[in-house]
Amino acid sequence: MPEIHYTEDELIALLKIKDKQAFSYLYDHYSASLNGVIFRMTGNKELSEDILQETFVKIWNRFESYDPSKGRLFTWLINIARNLTIDTLRSKGFKDQQKISSDENAVSNIKDEKSVQSQFDSIGLRRQLEQLNPEYKKIIDMAYFDGFTQDEISKKTGIPLGTVKTRMRSAILELRKKLVNN
Amino acid sequence: MEINEIISSGLLDSYAMGLCTEEENLQVQQWVQKYPEVAVELASIERSLEDYASAHALPASGSVKKNLFDQLGLDQSDAPVAKTISIGSRWKWLAAASIILFLASSVINFVLYNQYKKADDALASTTEALHTSLSQNKQMENDGKIISDPNSIPVSLKGLEAMPDAVAKIFWLQNSGDVFIDATSLPDAPEGKQYQFWAIVGGVPVNGGLILKTNKGSFHLQRMKSFGKAEAFAISLEKEGGSPTPTKVVSMGKII
Incomplete structure (x- = not known):
């Protein structure tokens, strides 16, 4: 198939009219990130892929409800993925300690998989992120990957809520700086 | 709430991570609509997180996509077909507007280019005229210096019987012997003929050089050969190229 590139606006317009090719493109470009x-939330490869498939079914069926004025496409996609994962974990009676977030596990898995074409050099990017302040990284990961609210993070780590907020802000700013420089 | 307060509140970060309550979501969406700066900040946060997620990307097995398309009843193997994509009316307007803008700017460019070209041509001819006039000026300045030089002796040459209107003026610089002639009043030499200048030294005419054809009416001094001493100056009419001895003297003036 010829290589096609869509801008985010084009992609959204096409997905609104249920264009199959655009959906295929969406999958190719975002499935690995999702x-x-x-x-990161499940720690289980098979379960992750089941949830991933379910996520894309939802994306396809509900795309008309996506409102670009409320946020970027990926934010919407990842919210669907995260909510589905949380629902799945709860329904299956998963406990907090099973929300494994082992970095090494994730890294070894990435190396094993043959990568879909990605617009990012994810290894180079990862190296940049390793330099992120560990305290910042922990809070970002807890929020972004594990879906904990700032309040929950504060309770779980014993870090005052105010500090959690400041660190999250600093983490985002540092992240932005690193990713821009990458 | 001030924009800076909104940005530093951390609510945008939580919003981008999908961690806000329904109420907070509405609040953030209101801010985004109201303040462009907030919208820009939010988009930037989202982008950072997007990149963060892609840094942790984990490609799924190939079977997932196949199963997904099967489940949705989509045929993945379809060869891409050329098709008409309906573009949102907003884009149509934008496209139409951009074409109009492009055409308008082409017209303006064309008009401006022509104006520029005219201005450029005008500038070129003005520059040329200025140069001409500057060099004329320079010439006149030099001529003026010669005439007003204290050592300059003016000698009027009067037309002889054969050509009574053959008048000219000589400026002879005593100290240097330089001789200048204003030959602009001489009638045009007949076809094939040329005026030649002579100094009479010790009763003998000595060749002072050929007189170049000059523009009538515009004062102009022409440098001739120098003479340390002379009793008179004369002009003869010769065939083109001159003659070693004067054949037909038409104008003469004695040095007083």
Whole structure:
């Protein structure tokens, strides 16, 4: 199939009219990122892929409800993925300690998989992120990958809520700086 | 709430991570609509997180996509077909507007280019005229210096019987012997003929050089050969190229 590139606006317009090719493109470009997040939450490869498939079914069926004025496409996608994962984990009676977020596990998995074409050099990017302040990284990961609210993070870590907020802000700013420089 | 307060509140970060309550979501959406700065900040946060997620990307097995398309009843193997994509009316307007803008700017460019070209041509001819006039000026300045030089002796050459209107003026610089002639009043030499200048030294005419054809009416001094001493100056009419001895003297003036 010829290589096609869509801008985010084009992609959204096409998905609104249920264009199959655009959906295929969406999958190729975002499935690995979403799968990575789901895997961070479940720690289980098969379960992650089940949830990933379910996520894309939902994306396809509900795309008309996506409102670009409320946020970027990926934010919407990852919210669907995260909510589905949380629902799945709850329904299956998963406990907090099973929300494994082992970095090494994730890294070894990435190396094993043959990568879909990605617009990012994810290894180079990862190296940048390793330099992120560990305290910042922990809070970002807890919020973004594990879906904990700032309040929950504060309770779980014993860090005052105010500090959680400041660190999250600093983490985002540092993240932005690193990713821009990458 | 001030924009800076909104940004530092951390609510945008939580919003981008999908961690806000329904109430907070509405609040953030209101801010985004109201303040462009907030919208920009939010988009930037989202982008950072997007990149963060892609740094942790974990490609799924190939079977997932196949199963997904099967489940949705979509045929993945379809060869891409050329098709008409309906573009949102907003884009149509934008496209139409951009074409109009492009055409308008082409017209403006064309008009401006022509104006520029005219201005450029005008500038070129003005520059040329200025140069001409500057060099004329320079010439006149030099001529003026010669005439007003204290050592300059003016000698009027009067037309002889054969050509009574053959008048000219000589400026002879005593100290240097330089001789200048204003030959602009001489009648045009007949076809094939040329005026030649002579100095009479010790009763003998000595060649002072050929007189170049000059523009009538515009004062102009022409440098001739120098003479340390002379009793008179004369002009003869010769065939083109001159003659070693004067054949037909038409104008003469004695040095007083």
